[in-house]
Structure formats: C-alpha cells, structure tokens
Amino acid sequence: MMQGKKLRNMTAGLSALFVMSTLFGILPSQSTIHAVYASDALTPLLSKEQVTQLAQKWGLVPADFKQINAALKGPERSPYFKQSWSLSWTNAQENARVNAVIDAVTGELFQYSRYTTDGKTSGTIGSVGEKQALENAMVFLQRVTSEAERKRLSKPNEYAALNPYYTEWPQQVFMFTRIEKGIPFLENGIQLVLDEAGQVILYAKDWNNEDLPDPEQALLIERAQNAGGERITPTLSYKVLESITGNFDRDNGKFALVFAYGQKDPQYVDALTGKVINALGQNAEETKPLQPLGKTVLPASKDKVSRLITKEEAQGIAEQLIKKLPGQYLSEGSRGGGSSSGPNGVQIRNWKFDFSPVQSKDRQAETVQLRINDRGQLEEVMLGEGSGRGGQKIEKAVAWKEAVAGAIQLVKTFYSDRLGEIYLLDEQPSDLFQQEQLRRGSPFMVEFGWMKDGVPIENKGFFVEVNPETGIAESLQANANDLPDLAALKVAKTIDPTEARKVEQAQKKWMLTYFQPQPGNKDLPKSMTKPMLVYRYVGDKGVVDALTGKWISFDAERKKQRPEDLAGHPYQEALEYVVRNGFMTVEEGKLLPDKQVTRMEMAQWLSRLTTRIEFHDPLRLRAEDEEKERFEFEDVTKEHSHYAVIQKGLQYGFIAKQGTKFEPDLAITRAQAADMAARLLGYGDLLNKPGVFQSVYPDVLQQDIPAVAIVHALGLIEGKTKTAFSPNDPLTRGEAAQLLQDLIQLRQGQE
Numbered sequence: 203m204m205q206g207k208k209l210r211n212m213t214a215g216l217s218a219l220f221v222m223s224t225l226f227g228i229l230p231s232q233s234t235i236h237a238v239y240a241s242d243a244l245t246p247l248l249s250k251e252q253v254t255q256l257a258q259k260w261g262l263v264p265a266d267f268k269q270i271n272a273a274l275k276g277p278e279r280s281p282y283f284k285q286s287w288s289l290s291w292t293n294a295q296e297n298a299r300v301n302a303v304i305d306a307v308t309g310e311l312f313q314y315s316r317y318t319t320d321g322k323t324s325g326t327i328g329s330v331g332e333k334q335a336l337e338n339a340m341v342f343l344q345r346v347t348s349e350a351e352r353k354r355l356s357k358p359n360e361y362a363a364l365n366p367y368y369t370e371w372p373q374q375v376f377m378f379t380r381i382e383k384g385i386p387f388l389e390n391g392i393q394l395v396l397d398e399a400g401q402v403i404l405y406a407k408d409w410n411n412e413d414l415p416d417p418e419q420a421l422l423i424e425r426a427q428n429a430g431g432e433r434i435t436p437t438l439s440y441k442v443l444e445s446i447t448g449n450f451d452r453d454n455g456k457f458a459l460v461f462a463y464g465q466k467d468p469q470y471v472d473a474l475t476g477k478v479i480n481a482l483g484q485n486a487e488e489t490k491p492l493q494p495l496g497k498t499v500l501p502a503s504k505d506k507v508s509r510l511i512t513k514e515e516a517q518g519i520a521e522q523l524i525k526k527l528p529g530q531y532l533s534e535g536s537r538g539g540g541s542s543s544g545p546n547g548v549q550i551r552n553w554k555f556d557f558s559p560v561q562s563k564d565r566q567a568e569t570v571q572l573r574i575n576d577r578g579q580l581e582e583v584m585l586g587e588g589s590g591r592g593g594q595k596i597e598k599a600v601a602w603k604e605a606v607a608g609a610i611q612l613v614k615t616f617y618s619d620r621l622g623e624i625y626l627l628d629e630q631p632s633d634l635f636q637q638e639q640l641r642r643g644s645p646f647m648v649e650f651g652w653m654k655d656g657v658p659i660e661n662k663g664f665f666v667e668v669n670p671e672t673g674i675a676e677s678l679q680a681n682a683n684d685l686p687d688l689a690a691l692k693v694a695k696t697i698d699p700t701e702a703r704k705v706e707q708a709q710k711k712w713m714l715t716y717f718q719p720q721p722g723n724k725d726l727p728k729s730m731t732k733p734m735l736v737y738r739y740v741g742d743k744g745v746v747d748a749l750t751g752k753w754i755s756f757d758a759e760r761k762k763q764r765p766e767d768l769a770g771h772p773y774q775e776a777l778e779y780v781v782r783n784g785f786m787t788v789e790e791g792k793l794l795p796d797k798q799v800t801r802m803e804m805a806q807w808l809s810r811l812t813t814r815i816e817f818h819d820p821l822r823l824r825a826e827d828e829e830k831e832r833f834e835f836e837d838v839t840k841e842h843s844h845y846a847v848i849q850k851g852l853q854y855g856f857i858a859k860q861g862t863k864f865e866p867d868l869a870i871t872r873a874q875a876a877d878m879a880a881r882l883l884g885y886g887d888l889l890n891k892p893g894v895f896q897s898v899y900p901d902v903l904q905q906d907i908p909a910v911a912i913v914h915a916l917g918l919i920e921g922k923t924k925t926a927f928s929p930n931d932p933l934t935r936g937e938a939a940q941l942l943q944d945l946i947q948l949r950q951g952q953e
Contacts, residue, residue: 483719496621710741773936
C-alpha cells in the first residue's frame with residue numbers, strides 16, 4: 203500500500219526520542235512529552251468520554267469519522283510521560299485519519315493532525331490565499347485555546363519556529379511564539395499547518411510550565427554581547443543538502459560544506475551569569491574538539507562502490523572480516539537475506555553469514571553473524587544472541603565508561619582501516635535515562651559518527667550495543683544508508699570561522715530571549731529541563747557556505763521548491779500532485795510542465811512508484827540466480843550513475859529486456875511511455891501479440907498496438923485527438939504527471 207508523502211512528513215515531527223542522532227542533529231519538537239508533576243497523582247483524571255467530548259466540542263472530528271483508539275498514557279508507562287489521552291479516528295472511505303493528544307488533567311490540546319494515506323489533497327494551489335488561511339488558523343486557535351493563552355502569543359510568524367514540523371508545498375505554516383513579560387520564548391508556542399484548501403491539518407503546542415527566570419536580573423545587552431562576542435562561532439561540517447534546500451528527491455544523499463551550529467557548539471550567552479553555553483544548556487567552553495579513533499583512512503579507490511556484488515562475493519568479504527576476530531571460525535553458511543530501498547526505490551540487498559569458533563563445542567552460543575550488502579558494505583555484526591533482547595529488568599550494570607571501552611574495541615576490530623574517519627559521540631546517558639533502559643532490559647547504545655579530514659558528516663553514524671551487565675559489545679549496527687561515500691567528499695579551501703561568524707551575525711539581531719535547552723540523545727525530554735534566560739542572535743535561519751562565504755537562507759531555498767509556472771496549465775492538478783509526492787523536482791521555482799521527459803526520468807519515476815504502491819510482485823517469483831545473469835545495456839554500464847535504477851526496472855518488468863542500448867538521455871515517446879506503463883501493470887506477456895488487439899488510433903504502428911490499446915482501455919494515456927494517438931511525439935512533464943497520478947489512482951481503485 204502506498205503511504206503518502208504527506209503522512210510521512212506530518213508524522214516526522216511527532217516522534218519522541220531518536221535512537222540515532224548525531225552531533226549536528228537537532229531533535230524535533232516533542233510536545234507529547236511533558237514533565238511529571240507530583241500533584242497529578244492527587245488530581246482526578248478526565249475520562250475517555252470527557253476528552254472525546256472535548257475533541258467534538260472543538261470540531262476536531264467530522265461526524266462521519268469513527269473512533270478507533272483511545273489510550274491513556276502516563277508515568278506507569280514511562281517516567282518521561284505526563285498523563286495524557288492519545289485518540290484516533292478514521293474514515294476508511296476517504297482514507298483519512300485524525301489524531302489528537304489531550305492532557306488528562308487539564309484538558310489541554312497538545313497535538314492534532316489530520317491526513318490522508320493516499321496523498322490526495324482538498325484543493326489546488328491558489329484556492330485559498332495566505333490571508334484566508336490565517337483567518338482559518340485564528341478560528342481554530344480560538345476554539346482550542348483560552349483567551350489568556352492567546353494574549354501570551356506573538357503575531358503569526360513574528361519569530362521563526364526553531365524546530366518546525368516537516369511541511370511541503372503548498373501548505374501554509376503559522377507559528378505563534380510564546381511571550382512572557384515581553385520576552386519571546388522561541389522554543390515554546392503553537393504551530394499550525396493548513397493545506398491548500400485552508401483546512402488545519404496539524405496543530406502542535408509546546409509549553410513548559412516551569413518557573414521562568416526574572417528578566418530584570420539579566421545582564422545589560424552590551425555586557426552580554428561583549429561576554430559572548432567572538433566565542434559564538436559556528437563549526438565546519440558536512441550538512442545534509444536536502445535539509446538546506448528542502449528538496450529530498452534531487453538532493454538525497456548529497457552534502458554541502460558549511461559553517462553551522464552543532465548541539466555542543468557555543469551559541470548563547472547565559473543572561474544571568476555571562477557564560478557561553480550550547481544547545482544542551484551546558485558550558486560550551488568545556489566542550490572538547492572531535493577526535494578520530496585513529497589515523498587509518500580507507501584509500502579512495504576502495505571507498506567508492508562502483509558496482510553491485512553477488513552473494514558469493516559478499517560471502518568472500520564476510521570470510522575476510524571474520525579473520526579480524528581472534529581465533530579461527532568455521533562458516534555455517536547463510537541464513538538468507540533481506541533488502542531495503544534506497545533512492546528511486548532501488549533495492550539494497552543484503553545477506554547474513556554465520557560463523558562459529560572451531561574450538562568451541564557449543565557453537566550456537568558463540569555464533570558470529572555478519573551482514574553484508576550488495577555494495578560490499580558491512581551492515582551488521584552480531585556476537586552471540588545479542589544483548590538485552592529478553593526484555594527482563596537488569597538489576598546491576600557496568601559503568602558507562604566500561605561500556606564505551608567495549609564498544610570502541612569492537613569498532614577498532616572491524617573498522618581498523620577507517621579509524622581516522624570515525625569519532626565517538628561521547629554523550630553519557632542521564633541517570634533517569636539509564637534507569638529506564640535497565641528497567642526495560644535494553645542494551646547500552648554507544649554512538650559513533652563519520653568524518654572526512656576531521657570534518658564531521660551530519661546524520662552519518664552507527665551504534666554499538668553493549669551488554670549492560672558485562673560491558674561486552676555484542677552488536678554493531680551500520681545501516682547501508684549510513685555508510686557514506688567519503689571519497690566523494692573533498693575539503694576544499696574554506697573561509698575562516700571568524701568570517702563565517704560575521705556573515706551570520708549580519709543577518710540577525712542580538713536579543714534577550716527565554717531558552718529551552720535541547721535534550722541530548724540520552725537525556726531528559728526538553729520539557730523536563732529548566733528554561734533559561736539567554737542572549738542570542740535571532741533572525742533568518744540558515745548556514746554559511748564554507749567555500750564562498752555566502753549566507754544560505756533556508757526559507758529562500760525552500761521558496762525555490764514552489765513551482766511558479768503551473769497556474770492555468772491543463773495538467774496543473776496532476777503536476778501539483780507529483781510535486782507534493784516527490785516525483786518531480788522544482789528548479790529555481792520552475793517545473794517546466796511542457797518540457798520533454800527523458801527515458802531515464804520516466805524509469806526513475808516508475809521505480810519510485812513501485813515503492814509506494816504494489817502493482818504486481820514479480821521479484822518474489824524470481825530466483826536469486828537472476829542476479830548472476832543481469833541484462834545490461836551498452837550505454838548503461840555498472841559505472842553509470844543510474845545503473846541500479848535500470849536494473850530495478852528490468853527486474854520489476856517495466857523495462858523490456860530487448861535491444862543493446864537503453865538511450866537514457868533521449869526523449870521518451872508516447873508509445874514508449876505506454877509500453878512502460880503496460881509492463882508496470884503486469885501486461886508484459888501480451889505486448890508481443892499485436893493480433894489480439896485492435897487499434898483505436900490509425901496512426902499507431904503494429905508493434906505498438908497492444909500497449910496503446912491497454913493504456914487506452916484503462917484510461918491512462920489518451921490520444922492527442924479522437925483519431926490520433928501521436929505515438930512518436932515526445933511525452934511532456936505534464937502528460938507524465940497525469941500518467942503517474944492515474945496509475946496510482948487506478949491501482950488504489952482495484953484494492
């Protein structure tokens with residue numbers, strides 16, 4: 203089943219603690235997590251019926267929606283949670299769902315979301331302007347908040363949301379920042395997201411109820427600026443490009459060399475003490491620079507994955523890796539494999555190989571499992587049965603330092619040739635976090651990050667699981683997507699950090715604000731940390747290009763992702779649909795709807811399509827031997843950047859195994875697009891039987907009649923006129939968008 207991009211984007215902001223976040227990662231908003239107050243135990247809780255009535259009173263639930271869930275969550279589940287009701291309603295006919303989180307003590311609404319699982323929307327761009335959308339947002343706000351609360355909110359979007367929920371064009375976002383005693387609390391407030399029809403689809407409230415510091419005790423602004431001054435400086439890093447541009451499809455897997463702030467970098471001045479602090483609220487002057495685990499670096503020639511390997515080749519890699527462990531091991535064969543999807547829906551296959559020590563009679567207890575993917579990368583090491591999988595409470599644990607030492611030893615064993623590219627994310631868990639992990643019987647998780655020439659790479663890391671009772675590292679988890687191609691990242695000559703600081707500060711204003719320290723990955727939720735009063739630079743969010751010294755504004759980059767050339771176009775609705783769902787990429791505000799589509803572009807879009815909805819499943823019926831006998835084109839060799847996409851198309855069946863060339867850069871014709879669509883739907887075996895079909899259009903050649911007849915019968919690609927299909931005309935982006943939308947809707951209608 204297809205899961206709409208809108209669903210993924212909306213729920214991304216509702217997650218709690220990440221298992222993996224890197225030094226430069228910023229946790230999303232956690233408004234479902236609230237501090238535990240002692241008075242709650244004495245306060246009667248609202249019932250399911252009472253909170254359901256509140257939701258109906260606020261107009262959150264349409265009359266035709268059915269309630270499917272109502273769960274009371276609180277401290278008995280985790281010390282991180284305050285008592286709250288989690289509620290859900292659904293409308294199966296519309297594939298729509300409504301979620302809400304309501305405080306079980308106060309009856310406050312903390313979260314609300316409404317979305318569809320099929321990517322459908324309730325209007326086209328321009329149907330509701332910003333003014334009307336804001337009016338709708340204010341009406342919603344008046345229904346679910348008190349007048350006293352609204353008086354403590356800023357004007358809409360007066361301050362940017364520091365941790366915005368993921369949204370997509372053409373949704374409209376309004377941030378109302380909390381104001382206390384005239385001082386903005388930038389991490390607190392209310393966010394609303396409205397769709398293109400002006401309907402509220404997301405409401406999120408972050409509100410810390412701790413006592414706030416008195417602003418009258420703050421340092422003078424000049425004194426604070428002098429105290430922080432030159433010590434507030436961003437750090438050089440490789441930042442995920444899509445997090446800057448907002449263009450996931452074009453920039454997925456790419457990086458930009460920039461100056462940006464990590465969680466432990468000096469960013470603020472404590473307005474009461476004059477100390478420079480980081481995003482964790484800690485003294486930033488005590489932060490130690492990152493240090494690699496060693497000096498070894500993998501040669502560039504071995505780092506880049508130039509081709510896909512077979513299972514037999516993966517077995518050979520595993521047999522070489524097992525030699526890194528002391529003693530001798532005997533291969534026990536493979537337990538099978540699995541796969542994950544990379545960019546464009548291309549599968550990343552992997553195989554698991556078991557080994558046991560030859561000197562041990564009890565092989566089951568000491569089995570070592572290595573998982574290798576078809577890029578030749580190590581994805582997992584499992585020693586024995588792994589740690590903490592029984593879920594039983596652990597009464598006594600080793601010291602954190604001992605666990606870290608065990609994790610480092612395992613990393614040094616299997617990445618001995620890359621230690622100069624790996625650093626430890628030395629973040630000790632808080633006592634509360636450790637207690638919760640031990641109560642659940644969970645292993646200690648020690649995290650590591652990747653770096654290039656001493657520069658950290660954002661969101662690229664892995665973790666080692668350590669047995670809390672023994673301190674022995676028992677598994678290493680390195681997802682394929684977390685193993686970067688370091689050879690492609692080159693540190694060119696960069697500007698000086700002091701220059702980067704000046705560029706950024708020129709975009710912002712030095713202000714006194716309240717500040718909510720961010721939680722570490724192994725720390726308290728942010729609502730359980732005390733708010734602070736700080737001076738900081740407030741303004742446009744962005745980063746400094748480390749090569750050019752120019753300011754890169756996130757808002758400006760995201761505006762470029764909004765197509766400005768669709769209004770009034772015959773395929774406007776379909777074009778907006780494919781942009782929202784990540785098939786087509788907007789460049790500098792232009793989608794170019796009449797531009798010709800290349801054969802490679804169509805292959806990419808159909809490949810992505812197969813990961814979102816099932817058309818047919820030929821891969822399950824094929825033996826692994828097909829991997830050994832790949833059909834290859836002369837002009838799309840293993841070195842081609844889109845080789846894997848073409849192989850996905852060949853395996854899935856929407857690209858025909860015929861001819862010697864694929865001609866990826868040529869414009870795809872309407873007849874060729876019909877052929878791909880028919881094959882995608884599972885009609886490939888009928889396409890070589892032209893005698894079975896009658897042509898509706900006289901201008902279609904005999905060999906193209908089956909494909910054109912099939913897509914015509916299914917209402918997918920209509921003729922240019924009633925009597926002309928124009929099979930040799932190039933397919934335009936507008937026509938391709940309509941085809942993609944129709945394919946999805948056709949398949950959904952068959953379910």
